[in-house]
Amino acid sequence: MHAFRSHTCGELRASDVGSTAKLSGWVHRKREHANALFIDLRDHYGISQVVVYPNEDFYETAKRCPSESVITVTGEILARDAEAVNAELATGEVELRAQTFLIESQADPLPLPVFGEQDYPEEIRLKHRYLDLRRETLHNNIILRGRVINSLRSRMIAQGFTEFQTPILTASSPEGARDFLVPSRLNPGKFYALPQAPQQFKQLLMVAGFDRYFQIAPCFRDEDARADRSPGEFYQLDVEMSFVTQEDVFQAIEPVMAGVFEEFAEGRKVQTPFPRIPYKESMEKYGSDKPDLRIPFELTDVSEFFTDESKTGFGIFAKITNGGGKVIAVPAPGATDSQSRKFFDSMDKWAKKEMQAPGLGYARLREEDGAVVSQDPALKNFEPKLLAALLDKMGLKAGDGVFFSAGKKSAAYKLAGAARNKVAADLGLIDEDAGFKFCWVVDYPMYEWDEDNKKVDFSHNPFSMPQAPEGKTAMDVLLEADTDEKKLDILAYQYDIVCNGIELSSGAIRNHKADVMYKAFEIAGYGPEVVDDKFAGMINAFKFGAPPHGGIAPGVDRMVMLLAGTDTIRDVILFPMNGNAQDLMMNAPAEVDQSALKELNIKTVAPAPKD
């Protein structure tokens, strides 16, 4: 018989009764009775019940064996009496009567119970991740992750894509996030950077004629964490294709995404085709470029109703709208009926505290003498006709509530969008039965106004191709943009894929023409030397015959997160870092020997004292 097992702990069935089996695994739970000791023995595959009778000479050893010790037992497979069958367990019709009992590895008292599904502090879970990973939910999440990645790979390969491995030690890229830097021993004073994404490499692969590239690519960005953003590193399904339009990218990727989600949906719906939403429309309807389409209501720009203070009696909004600002309304269906004033006040508090906004106005709508009115400040003194028109525009009725986000256009929409998500979550209005609601957000602007530096700058990817109307070239469009207004009106072939309010990726049709690239950078205030210096590898390659190409890069961690039904990205990562980018288990980052620093020509200095 094998040294450790004849079967796994999830394998034994009624048909095995009468045979002898050997099992190895972890002591999951013990139940001691006068005449028998029951041990739930667990491995990766499942749980089997082991019974130890008091006449065995190892009875005391078994009885004292701590939870989570690893043991090996052999014995006869017995059928359980009908009333003793455990229907919850796949192996519940049988049990193993121990005839030998060996402790392979005895466990100390546990800092984190493995049994049960209770929630435990992040710090302990991360420090003892191997224990946390024994627990059912996390264990299953990690298995799911492996299956999802496998499915993505085979679906991509089936579509004619080839997988490549691009360098991890590479050059710093000046755009975007902070780089992780790696000192070079052979080149004193110089540093590699870890790739924020294999962006330039995959484009170079297109120039090299490979046509269809993909990679489950590790990406590194030195930015602060969020619940859905792990610090430091993450994986994306990195894709690039030659001789394609935006539509071709959608046609290639949508079936992969829909297919993978359907494969692991377990009854949850996946709606296809994914709707296309222009960026501008997304901002106006949802206050965000990552809309949660499960929320059954939208924002409305109601600025026009507030401009004349003599008709509204509400000076603040009149001042804001007449100063070029916006008032954006967020409906709260049924909230006046279902919620107390406390709910409305708490939203205002939330806006001030968490969103650091001036505030969030609200109005509760009630019926009075056949008309819908509100006694709250924003609408209290409205001219009846104007109020009726406002409510009509928003489709609001008595019993509903409404919030008003007012201020500069971008800030007003931002708060309104966040309020839409919060209202829906707090009121339970997110349609959970909708499953996975994807959309493509398209037509991103090429440039945006940089308020800090008072200039036009790239809004997303500087390598995107500007959109041009029929009969014009991208170069024509750039050349005609002689004012800031015109520059800001230029759209790019830039797109995002979003699911249930989570941004999965962004992608673009790339700018593969060197002259257009120089011009695009010039508009954002960068001379040709910037392009030549910072993007040397790519711009040089473009001078030797570059195919039109484009791609996308959906985040793998976030896909698994959605499929696993968790809103914490750490729940789908094996060994995540905490919010301060520390690995509490491996004790990273850590100080290193002076000798190692000397070899790298590096000296550390104490951090500057805080003020």
Added chain:
RNA sequence: GCGGGUGUAGCUCAGUUGGUUAGAGCGCUGGCCUGUCACGCCAGAGGCCGCGGGUUCGAGUCCCGUCACUCGCGCCA
């Protein structure tokens, strides 16, 4: 960098207007129990109330500071 929340037993949490010896459940240890499967019953051990200062006759509780964790903002082409 900024803001919110949390910090009490190994773990999850309760702890009143400041008042005697800080509690419960799970886990752990010992005992009992004819078959359990979140077994049950009895008993026991286990606390720098995050840390430092302050107010007070008296602080887990109030005040100031600080640290840790976490959520959000900034940031994330």
